Amino acid sequence: MRSRSLRRPETLVPLSSVAIMVVAFALIPAYTDSAIAPFDVYNTFQIFARLGLLALALGLTMIAGEFDLSVVGTYALGGMLAVQTGQEHWVYGLLAALAAGAVIGLVQGGVIAGLKLPSMPVTLATYITLLGLTSALSGGLTKTYSNASVTLWVDQTVLTFFSPRSLLTLGLFLLAAVVLSFTRWGRELRAIGGDRRASQVAGVRVDRLIVGTFMLSGMLSALGGSLLSFSLGSANPDPGVQPLIVAAAAALLGGLSLAGGRGNALGLLGGIMAVALLAEIVTVAALPGYVTQLFFAGLLGVIVVIDAPDLHRALVRQRTRLRPEGNPTSMLSRKRELS
Amino acid sequence: MSPGEDLVRVDRLVKSFGNTRAVRAASFSVAAGEIHALCGHNGAGKSTVVKMLSGQEAPDDGAILIGDQVVDLRSRRVAQRNGVALVDQELSVVPSLTVAENLMLGDLRARWINRPRAAGRRLRTLLDSVGLAHVELDRPLGELGIGERQLIEIARALGQDARLVILDEPTATLSDVESAYVYEAIRNVAATGCAVLFVSHRLGEVLDLCDKVTVMRDGAVVATTPVAELTLDSLIVQMLGEAPLRLGRRTAADVEGAEVLTVSGLSVPGRVRDFSIALRAGRVYALAGQLGSGASDVLRAIAGLLPSASAELTVDGTAVRLGHPAGAIRAGIAFVSNDRKAEGLFLRRPVSWNLLATRLPQVTRLGVLDPRRWSEALAVLLDLCGLDRKRTTHAVGSLSGGNQQKVFVGRCLGRDDVRVLLLDDPTRGVDVGGRAAIHALLRDATDRGMAVLFSSTELEELGDLADVVVTMHQGEVVRRHEGDTADTVLLREMTHGASTALVEERP
Amino acid sequence: MNNLLSAPARPEASVPEPARRRSRTEVVVTVIVVLAVLAAIVAGLSTHRFATIANAKAIITSASLVGIAALGLTLITIGGSAVSLAISPSVAAVGMIFLSAQSLGLVPALVLALACGILITGLQGAVVGYAAANPVLLTIATSFAIAGLATGISGGETVSPTGTGYDRLNATPGGVALSVYALVVLALILEWTLRRTAFGRTLYLIGENRRAAWAAGLPVGRTTAVAWFAAGALFAVTAAFTAAFNTSANVNLGGTLTFDAIAAVLAGGTPISGGRGSALRTLAGAVLIAAVSDILLLRGYSTGVQIMVKGLIVLLVVILVHLRAKGRNA
Structure with missing residues (x-):
């Protein structure tokens, strides 16, 4: 039973990627001149906090069988709103960002579920719109956040390895894991990603779930963006494509599938931790930025190719061909069993 | 409701798709505790009747009555609220969920929070009743065979405490042993006073299992007959609507090539x-x-x-x-x-x-x-x-x-x-x-x-x-x-x- | 994955014989399109300095650079591979190669640029065509990889031309930029290819229903790969013109080209799910997007607003195209 559950891709993929990265991380002294300091672990969690909520937002829509490209747009907008409306008090900024994320999700989910539109073109258009909106809000400039106490607070060291920001992100992951595994909502979310028609026949209210998922995804991305802005003390109108690449790679490494339905929040946590460890290793090894880029691009590229359906078909075909011809005696005995 | 009373009544249902009239004024009723077969050859309109009864299609005309109330079954969800459970013609379970999750999917009684311990015993009994005693509740459905998946969909419908359970060709992909379990489970559900509508191409099982048989042909109901008055041959006569011993009008090819x-x-x-x-x-x-x-x-x-x-x-x-x-x-x-x-x-x-x-x-x-x-x-x-x-x-x-x-x-x-x-x-x-x-x-x-x-x-x-x-x-x-x-x-x-x-x- | 790019299959009991009567959705869609075009015209005419010959030239020149890349993307979209998000970095990389090869002369540099463009985009196309990898995610990854490689090789520096041959691309015969002629000629060639060749037909069929095309034995992998090859060549042409125009190239040469090209293709009415669209429509879409950007620029709106409006246009067109297709089927 145990070995069987380990062989499932949603467990195997994140587990092995985390294992590889932990080993690579532990071997840092072997290929650099620096030893591992507690700060390296802290920093890994900071990288995790930076991208974790984005990966979670994207991951939830992927589990539901959709794909929300707009998460990076909401992430940028959330960060900008948090800075611009939160100068007086961080709560206003956070609330504005969350509200914007919810509205964006509501509109997107409503269009996708109501008009039965595919999610990719809709979220692509929203992504472009939001990048423009964020840039328009800031005049295309990086905005600084003057409330330094908040900046200090979110990144202060807690328990040697953590910060309030990484703990909050970690907490949300655990909450998501619990919700996905142990609530009706989580079950139905995975069901509509696995087989939408079957879920509809079974009585799941598919449209509502889709709208809810997109709202949640918007709010999580906006929260991620706000936390990043608080931490950096500034908001950048164009985060580039790196966050999306890293989030997608983390989601796929976390055992999620583009086909939907597969995966869970703990696997996703594993995926994003693997990516964070890789980022930290690259930082410690002081590799140039473009090498990091190539690393992540290669990682995502390989995963996308492995996930490709026609490749699977070719593999099944090869396996069938290589398998020794089914021997007739076993066929006969199976026949007897059945009759 | 005591057995014998009509629990579900279908009254002159009509449904057209484009220019085709799939169902023309079909009427029949199913009593509480009765296992009622719906038979007919392909295209007779059985599936359309099932779709209307389960909330997947709206009838053009006619009414559906459950317990003397006219019901408007707008969606699967509404149909479920009115006590209609369904085993769809197409396999409708989700391979990426576990067995237990599939059994709970869409169940109206399911709470917001799963309580695996509390639900576990009920689900276990449900699985055992369809002959799946060897299947663990936490196994992903994708690891099971097609027959076992079908059994789980059947168990899901039977376990919903419904007033009407519709099974649309539930045994098409099952072996004889598996089917035997399903028959037993259906009998048990019917014994609790639930009405069962059983659609099947397997006429032998219809005669063994069911109490009454409604036969449809070309979208209309031909007859509803107690099973005691039917034989395999008379049932086939009803379904085909002409002498069943008709021989093929085949013109054999003159030449047989390579x-x-x-x-x-x-x-x-x-x-x-x-x-x-x-x-x-x-x-x-x-x-x-x-x-x-x-x-x-x-x-x-x-x-x-x-x-x-x-x-x-x-x-x-x-x-x-x-x-x-x-x-x-x-x-x-x-x-x-x-x-x-x-x-x-x-x-x-x-x-x-x-x-x-x-x-x-x-x-x-x-x-x-x-x-x-x-x-x-x-x-x-x-x-x-x-x-x-x-x-x-x-x-x-x-x-x-x-x-x-x-x-x-x-x-x-x-x-x-x-x-x-x-x-x-x-x-x-x-x-x-x-x-x-x-x-x-x-x-x-x-x-x-x-x-x-x-x-x-x-x-x-x-x-x-x-x-x-x-x-x-x-x-x-x-x-x-x-x-x-x-x-x-x-x-x-x-x-x-x-x-x-x-x-x-x-x- | 199927429900991401294509609309979910809906149970259709039967399709009635063709009803020539227009459905209500179709009327609504038409009305919205007419209103939007009118609004754009009014906004244009009421904008100071919009309706001048100099401004018209500016619009078509800026449309030409985006347009050539958008023609390439049209091939990708028609063939059912949604979009490539790697246009900007590809153009930047090829532009850098083009300028640094100027010492070889203009023609060898162009050939080299074309070869590199075909190689970069064609490789991605082969993976999408033969393995059915998700094109959007794959191109996100490659965009990052190309940018990384370009930074690594150039050391993050701006490349300056090693010769002066490139300047011939900045010629303005008849007062109109050479790139405009190139756009028109390429659009006509592409339109002809799509309409009149076996490749074009096959591409439309694959884009409409990849599974049916596969079952019918059509060369799905090869045709998709060829479409991406051609797209790579068109991106290379864009790169040459853009690099020549800027007289230098760095990794940011592509700018917002990816989004502009997507906006042009979708604004031309090509559905992202594939199987439809034409080169001439993309041409119109490119001009529309350029004109809208121009109006916003003349009215003093920031780059951010321009991008936002492009995004909203794309969203609106995606919804309208979808509704119209649905209205036809209903």
Whole structure:
């Protein structure tokens, strides 16, 4: 039973990627001149906090069988709103960002579920719109956040390895894991990603779930963006494509599938931790930025190719061909069993 | 509600799709505690009645009454609130969820928070009752076989404490042992005062299990009869509506050509076991088998669409590798899928594009379309399949089902390089006129020296068209029939397999 | 994955014979399109300095650079591979190669640029065509990889031309930029290819229904790969013109080209799910997007607003195209 559950891709993929990265991380002294300091672990969690909520937002829509490209747009907008409306008090900024994320999700989910539109073109258009909106809000400039106490607070060291920001992100992951595994909502979310028609026949209210998922995804991305802005003390109108690449790679490494339905929040946590460890290793090894880029691009590229359906078909075909011809005696005995 | 009272009443339900009247004023009622069978041959309207009762289609006219209340079943959810549970004709469970999660999916009583311990005992009992004592609740459904998945969907419906449980062909993919468990579970549910509507092609089980049988034909209810007054033969008479001992009106081909296609040892894991056949030029062969019999899988495997299929395949003596549709087509095997929308036609494209889609090399010169060759080839094909020339610019999706199918079949004809034509349920969703036209097309194809192999469940079609009928049941060949065979024999073998065939061997 | 790019299959009991009557959705869609075009015209005419010959030239020149790339993307979209998100970095990388090869002369540099463009985009196309990898995610990854490689090789520096041959691309015969002629000629060639060749037909069929095309034995992998090859060549042409125009190239040469090209293709009415669209429509879409950007620029709106409006246009067109297709089927 145990070995069987380990062989499932949603467990195997994140587990092995985390294992590889932990080993690579532990071997840092072997290929650099620096030893591992507690700060390296802290920093890994900071990288995790930076991208974790984005990966979670994207991951939830992927589990539901959709794909929300707009998460990076909401992430940028959330960060900008948090800075611009939160100068007086961080709560206003956070609330504005969350509200914007919810509205964006509501509109997107409503269009996708109501008009039965595919999610990719809709979220692509929203992504472009939001990048423009964020840039328009800031005049295309990086905005600084003057409330330094908040900046200090979110990144202060807690328990040697953590910060309030990484703990909050970690907490949300655990909450998501619990919700996905142990609530009706989580079950139905995975069901509509696995087989939408079957879920509809079974009585799941598919449209509502889709709208809810997109709202949640918007709010999580906006929260991620706000936390990043608080931490950096500034908001950048164009985060580039790196966050999306890293989030997608983390989601796929976390055992999620583009086909939907597969995966869970703990696997996703594993995926994003693997990516964070890789980022930290690259930082410690002081590799140039473009090498990091190539690393992540290669990682995502390989995963996308492995996930490709026609490749699977070719593999099944090869396996069938290589398998020794089914021997007739076993066929006969199976026949007897059945009759 | 005490047993014996009418719990569910269907009152003059009407439903049309386009110009086809699928159900015309169907009425019947099911009592509490009664297991009520709904029988009828394909296209009789059973599935449409089920869809209306389960909240998936709205009736055009008529009413559904549950416990004397007229109900408006707008969606599956509303139907469930009114106490209607459903086992859909298509397998409707989610492979990526666990067994327990599938059992709880859509259940109205499910709480926001799962309580596995509390629910576990109930779900365990439910699983045991359908003979799945060996299946753990936390196993992903994807690791189970098709039969076990079907049993889980049945268990889900039976466990919802519904007032009406509808089972639409629940046993089509089950073995006899598995079916026996299902019968027992259905009896137990009925004993609690629940009404059961049981749709099945397997007439033997209908007679054994059910209390009453409503037979439908051409969208109307023929009769509702207590099962004690029925025999297998009288039930078949009701379903077919004419003398059941009618012999096929087949005109045997004069010439028997050389072997065109040979298949030996074809296996598809979980679907088909060790299937072999040899097709001769100029003849029409049929695979007769219900859903789950493997007939469709045999055709798909030969056409190269199933990567997990293995077999020895030759066309005109040359070996062909399985698994590539393009390879199969090069070898001269053309395939007409039963899902012409997803796997056949390009619906938004005009008739001309669709007819010539696979023939682009023949109508181009150096890769550039040659208008003269294009219109010549098009004219030949249009004549061949009897389509109106004015229609060539219409999008195929705007044609009737019959004309769509003509385009699909026509695409595979009129070329010399096609040696074998495979058709999966070629007249599904096609009206009577279109059906005759397609039959004529197939006859024409064999006259040109092709071999035709099609799958069907339609007795009339099997009788009229096929020179050789091979019956299939649960992934295996039951028997091969050459010459005239009574419809009753075919129907028995398709619905029962070989073990219960009551007729003497034919020479 | 199927429900991400294509609309979910809906159970259709039967399709009625063609009804020539227009459905209500179709009327609504038409009305919205007419209103939007009118609004754009009014906004244009009421904008100071919009309706001048100099401004018209500016619009078509800026449309030409985006347009050539958008023509390439049209091939990708029609073939059912949605979009490539790697246009900007590809153009930047090829532009850098083009300028640094100027010492070889203009023609060899162009040939080299074309070869590199075909290689970069064609490789991705082969993976999408033969393995059915998700094109959007794959191109996100490659965009990052190309940018990384370009940074690594150039050391993050701006590349300056090693010769002066490139300047011939900045010629303005008849007062109109050479790139405009190139756009028109390429659009006509592409339109002809799509309409009149076996490749074009096959591409439309694959884009409309990949599974049916596969089952019918059409060369799905090869045709898709060829479409991406051609797209790569068109991106290379864009790169040459853009690099020549800027007289230098760095990794940011592509700018917002990816989004502009997507906006042009979708605004031309090509559905992202594939199987439809034409080169001439993309041409119109490119001009529309350029004109809208121009109006916003003349009215003093920031780059952010321009991008936002492009995004909203794309969203609106995606919804309208979808509704119209649905209205036709209903």
